[in-house]
Amino acid sequence: xxxxxxxxxxxxxxxxxxxxxxxxxxxxxxxxxxxxxxxxxxxxxxxxxxxxxxxxxxxxxxxxxxxxxxxxxxxxxxxxxxxxxxxxxxxxxxxxxxxxxxxxxxxxxxxxxxxxxxxxxxxxxxxxxxxxxxxxxxxxxxxxxxxxxxxxxxxxxxxxxxxxxxxxxxxxxxxxxxxxxxxxxxxxxxxxxxxxxxxxxxxxxxxxxxxxxxxxxxxxxxxxxxxxxxxxxxxxxxxxxxxxxxxxxxxxxxxxxxxxxxxxxxxxxxxxxxxxxxxxxxxxxxxxxxxxxxxxxxxxxxxxxxxxxxxxxxxxxxxxxxxxxxxxxxxxxxxxxxxxxxxxxxxxxxxxxxxxxxxxxxxxxxxxxxxxxxxxxxxxxxxxxxxxxxxxxxxxxxxxxxxxxxxxxxxxxxxxxxxxxxxxxxxxxxxxxxxxxxxxxxxxxxxxxxxxxxxxxxxxxxxxxxxxxxxxxxxxxxxxxxxxxx
Numbered sequence: 359x360x361x362x363x364x365x366x367x368x369x370x371x372x373x374x375x376x377x378x379x380x381x382x383x384x385x386x387x388x389x390x391x392x393x394x395x396x397x398x399x400x401x402x403x404x405x406x407x408x409x410x411x412x413x414x415x416x417x418x419x420x421x422x423x424x425x426x427x428x429x430x431x432x433x434x435x436x437x438x439x440x441x442x443x444x445x446x447x448x449x450x451x452x453x454x455x456x457x458x459x460x461x462x463x464x465x466x467x468x469x470x471x472x473x474x475x476x477x478x479x480x481x482x483x484x485x486x487x488x489x490x491x492x493x494x495x496x497x498x499x500x501x502x503x504x505x506x507x508x509x510x511x512x513x514x515x516x517x518x519x520x521x522x523x524x525x526x527x528x529x530x531x532x533x534x535x536x537x538x539x540x541x542x543x544x545x546x547x548x549x550x551x552x553x554x555x556x557x558x559x560x561x562x563x564x565x566x567x568x569x570x571x572x573x574x575x576x577x578x579x580x581x582x583x584x585x586x587x588x589x590x591x592x593x594x595x596x597x598x599x600x601x602x603x604x605x606x607x608x609x610x611x612x613x614x615x616x617x618x619x620x621x622x623x624x625x626x627x628x629x630x631x632x633x634x635x636x637x638x639x640x641x642x643x644x645x646x647x648x649x650x651x652x653x654x655x656x657x658x659x660x661x662x663x664x665x666x667x668x669x670x671x672x673x674x675x676x677x678x679x680x681x682x683x684x685x686x687x688x689x690x691x692x693x694x695x696x697x698x699x700x701x702x703x704x705x706x707x708x709x710x711x712x713x714x715x716x717x718x719x720x721x722x723x724x725x726x727x728x729x730x731x732x733x734x735x736x737x738x739x740x741x742x743x744x745x746x747x748x749x750x751x752x753x754x755x756x757x758x759x760x761x762x763x764x765x766x767x768x769x770x771x772x773x774x775x776x777x778x779x780x781x782x783x784x785x786x787x788x789x790x791x792x793x794x795x796x797x798x799x800x801x802x803x804x805x806x807x808x809x810x811x812x813x814x815x816x817x818x819x820x821x822x823x824x825x826x827x828x829x830x831x832x833x834x835x836x837x838x839x840x841x842x843x844x
Contacts, residue, residue: 388436392436395430395434395436396436398430399426399427399430399431399434399436400427402426402430403423403424403426403427403430404423406422406423406426407419407420407422407423410422410423414717414720415715415716417455417456417715418715418716418717418720420453420455420715421455421456421711421712421715421717422717424446424449424450424455424708424711425708425712425717425762428442428443428446428704428708429708429758429762432701432704432705432757432758438697439697439698439700439701439704440696440697440698440699440700440701440704442701442704443700443701443703443704443705443707444700444704446461446704446707446708447461447462447704447707450707450711455711455715456710456711456714456715457714460707460710460711460714461707461710461711462703462707463586463706463707463710464582464702464703464704464705464706464707464710465703466586467582467583467585467586467668467706468581468582468585468666468667468668468669468672470582470668470699470702470703470706471668471669471671471672472523472572472578472667472668472671472672473523473524473575473578473698473699473702474672474675474694474699475523475668475671475672475674475675476522476523476524476527476671477524477527477694477695477696477698477699478675478678478679478686478690478691478694479522479523479524479527479650479671479674479675479678480522480524480527480530480531481686481687481690481693481694482646482678482685482686482690483522483531483646484531485685485686485687485690486640486642486643486645486646486685487640487642487643488643488646488647489531489535491639491643492514492518492531492532492535493535493538493539495514496510496511496514496535496536496539497539497542499513499514500539500543500626502625502626503625504551504554504618504622504623504624504625504626505614505618507543507551507555507626508554508555508558508614508617508618509614511536511555511558511559511562512558512562512610512613512614513610514532515528515532515558515559515562515563516562516563516566516567516606516607516610518531518532518563519563519566519567519570519573520570520573520654521650521653521654522573523572523573523667523671524573525563525564525567525573525574525575525799525800526698526799526800526803528563528564528567529559529560529563529564529800529803529804529807530803530807532559532560532563533556533559533560533804533807533808534807536555536556536558536559536808537552537555537556537808539555540552540555540556542628543626543627543628544626544627544628545623545626547809549623550621550622550623551621551623551624551626553621553810553814554617554618554621554623556804556808556809556810557617557621557810557814557815557818558613558614558617559804559808560800560801560804560805560808560810560815561613561617561801561818561822562610562613563800563804564798564800564801564804565609565613565790565792565822566602566605566606566607566609566610566613567606568601568605568606568756568786568789568790569597569598569601569602569605569606569786569790570597570598570602570606571592571594571597571598571657571667572594572657572667572668572671574800575702575756575757575799576756576757576759576760576785576789577597577786578668578702579702579705579706579709579757579760579761579764580592580759580760580764580782580785580786581597581666582668582706583706583709583710583760583761583764583765584764584767584782585666586706586710587709587710587713587764587765587767587768588767588768588778590778590779590782591664591666592779592782593660594657594658594660594667595658595659595660598658599841600783600837600838600841600843601783601786601790601834603837604830604833604834604837605786605787605790605826605830605834608830608833609790609822609826609830612822612825612826612829612830613818613822616818616821616822616825617818620817620818620821621814642684642685645683645685646678646685649674649677649678649685650674652674653670653671653674656670657670679691702757705757705758705760705761706761708761709760709761709762709764709765710765712761712762712765712766713765717765721766725746729742729746730742731773731774733774733775734775736774736775736776736844737835737844739774739775739776740776740780740784740835740838740844741835743770743774743776743781743784744784744787744788744831746763747759747763747784747785747787747788747789748788748791748793750762750763750788751788751789751792751793751797752793752794752797756789756792756797756798756799757789757799759785759788759789760785760789763785764782764785767781767782777843779843780838780843780844783838783843787831787834790826791822791823791826791827791830791831792819792822792823793819793820793823794816794819794820795812795815795816795819801815801819
């Protein structure tokens with residue numbers, strides 16, 4: 359999903375529009391496809407609200423209509439994502455669908471502050487020049503064969519996920535560097551080699567990182583809502599141990615072979631390595647590396663000190679913003695892009711409203727008759743829950759899985775006989791397996807930045823989805839069994 363900017367038509371000057379009705383001017387900025395999408399979303403949400411009004415309480419029916427409206431708007435990006443969140447806040451408060459502290463609960467979650475901190479840390483990395491240093495390091499990791507090149511890109515992208523807690527931030531740093539390196543190695547624009555390298559950077563930066571707690575938005579929404587709704591704090595180390603070996607590391611290996619198979623090319627004709635020794639690290643670069651290393655150390659040991667990753671990152675961001683450290687531009691705070699923060703807070707608020715109104719409990723009871731849950735068959739229950747979450751991901755997008763499913767987790771745990779933690783973790787199986795690109799905002803951003811075609815990204819998504827469902831999911835459930843989760 360991208361933040362769609364609605365700009366006026368180029369042939370309409372401000373003077374010619376000044377006498378037109380405000381509504382007419384606003385609507386003229388939408389394309390025909392956007393008008394159709396907007397109409398469908400409004401009609402569908404109103405229809406759902408009216409159809410459920412007789413069976414549900416007024417607050418539940420209103421919440422149901424809001425779920426359809428917000429998820430439709432976020433999924434299609436007809437308007438900027440943060441605009442939908444702001445409208446959601448307004449509607450819930452004005453019409454008293456839920457208390458203000460419920461709809462604004464996301465602002466008090468560590469997720470909000472972790473995302474804010476990631477914006478600051480990304481800005482600091484660019485300010486100190488560590489992003490350019492990364493280009494030199496990647497060049498040294500690349501092998502002499504095409505698969506070796508892809509493998510080097512994947513390894514570095516995955517490593518970056520441990521220190522930069524923002525998928526889109528990592529893509530903004532990685533993809534331009536990889537495009538430059540591909541050109542140096544003889545892979546011209548439109549070649550399979552360049553496409554493969556950019557795909558490797560994009561997918562490895564995003565997909566395996568869904569198993570690293572602070573590295574992606576769906577993980578953060580899951581963690582935040584579990585803490586907000588149930589007081590259940592998900593440990594960084596436990597989350598990593600449970601998911602990374604199979605859905606992270608093994609998926610990265612599969613990713614290498616899938617991309618090399620779908621986009622084959624010859625070995626590079628030139629080396630991307632620069633001649634001579636690399637310039638020594640500057641004082642500012644060493645300073646920021648020490649801050650990032652400290653963050654990583656505290657994230658890995660959160661089960662000992664019990665400080666969530668969000669507050670660790672927040673401390674690092676505050677330190678970087680201190681003028682005396684000289685780790686960020688003086689106007690860094692003013693230039694941060696806050697739109698993504700409101701997008702995530704909107705998702706968290708929607709989940710809290712679903713829980714507050716009781717809509718989640720109603721949904722659970724309605725699907726229980728069809729799901730055939732059996733408290734004596736835990737493996738079946740886990741598989742069904744994963745399937746339901748995967749369907750939610752198809753209808754919405756990846757962040758929509760924890761937003762919709764987490765408020766129902768307690769009821770699902772009672773229905774299936776599974777521990778709450780197991781029910782919550784089934785969501786990771788679903789949102790770590792991407793069926794189509796629209797589900798993942800970072801992949802959409804990578805398509806724009808890396809000039810990737812929708813066809814190329816879709817081929818990789820579909821192949822990895824089926825490999826994930828038929829190979830990685832069973833292996834991961836076996837791993838869960840060994841760890842005692844199932």
